[in-house]
Amino acid sequence: QVQLVxxxxxxxxxxxxxxxxxxxxxxxxxxxxxxWFRQGPGKEREFVAAMRWSxxxxxxxxxxxxxxxxxxDNAKNTVYLQMNSLKPEDTAVYYCAAGNRWFxxxxxxxxxxxxxxxxxxxxx
Numbered sequence: 001q002v003q004l005v006x007x008x009x010x011x012x013x014x015x016x017x018x019x020x021x022x023x024x025x026x027x028x029x030x031x032x033x034x035x036w037f038r039q040g041p042g043k044e045r046e047f048v049a050a051m052r053w054s055x056x057x058x059x060x061x062x063x064x065x066x067x068x069x070x071x072x073d074n075a076k077n078t079v080y081l082q083m084n085s086l087k088p089e090d091t092a093v094y095y096c097a098a099g100n101r102w103f104x105x106x107x108x109x110x111x112x113x114x115x116x117x118x119x120x121x122x123x124x
Contacts, residue, residue: 001026002025002026002098002112003024003026004022004023004024004096004097004098004114004115005022005023005025005116006020006021006022006094006095006115006116006117006118007020007021007023007118008021008118009093009094009118009119009120010119010120011121011122011123012086012121012122012123013122013123014086014087014088014122014123014124015085015086016086016122017082017083017084017085017086018083018086018120019081019082019083020036020080020081020083020094020118020120021079021080022034022036022078022079022080022096023076023077024077024078024079024096024098025077029053029077029098030054031053031054031100032052032053032099032100033051033052033053033098033101033102033103033104033105033111034051034052034053034070034072034079034096034097034098035049035050035098035099035105035106035111036048036050036068036079036081036094036095036096036097037095037097037108038090038092038093038094038120039092039093039095039117040089040091040092041091041092043092045095045108047061047106047107047108048060048064048068048081049061049064049068049069049070049081050070050104050106051070051071051072051104052102053072053079057104058070058071059104059106061106063089064083064090067083067084067086068082068083068084069081069084070082081094083120086120086122087122088123088124089122090120090122091120091121091122092119092120093117093118093119093120094117094118094119094120095114095115095117097111097114098111098112099111099112099113100112
């Protein structure tokens with residue numbers, strides 16, 4: 001079965017960096033769109049970044065553009081989210097998601113598989 005396992009979360013000071021990893025298994029993801037979402041305390045789950053596993057363009061929420069970078073390593077079947085210049089408002093549980101879609105989308109309903117999430121806490 002499909003598994004997405006996130007890692008790399010933690011506690012960091014404002015201005016710091018973290019890299020999240022999402023190890024994907026259970027099928028070939030070459031036709032999938034991969035996304036990162038986050039859910040802060042008392043908030044809805046929101047889109048952060050997405051890319052097609054096959055490569056090409058990347059997409060970001062306005063709130064993280066210029067600070068976060070999504071990428072993937074085919075050999076390791078892993079998707080990454082590099083987060084720089086972190087702010088306290090980036091504090092959330094971060095989720096990796098995979099959708100069998102030929103198009104990218106910020107809509108969480110278009111993603112078929114989800115990881116368990118990893119906590120990111122940014123202190124001021």
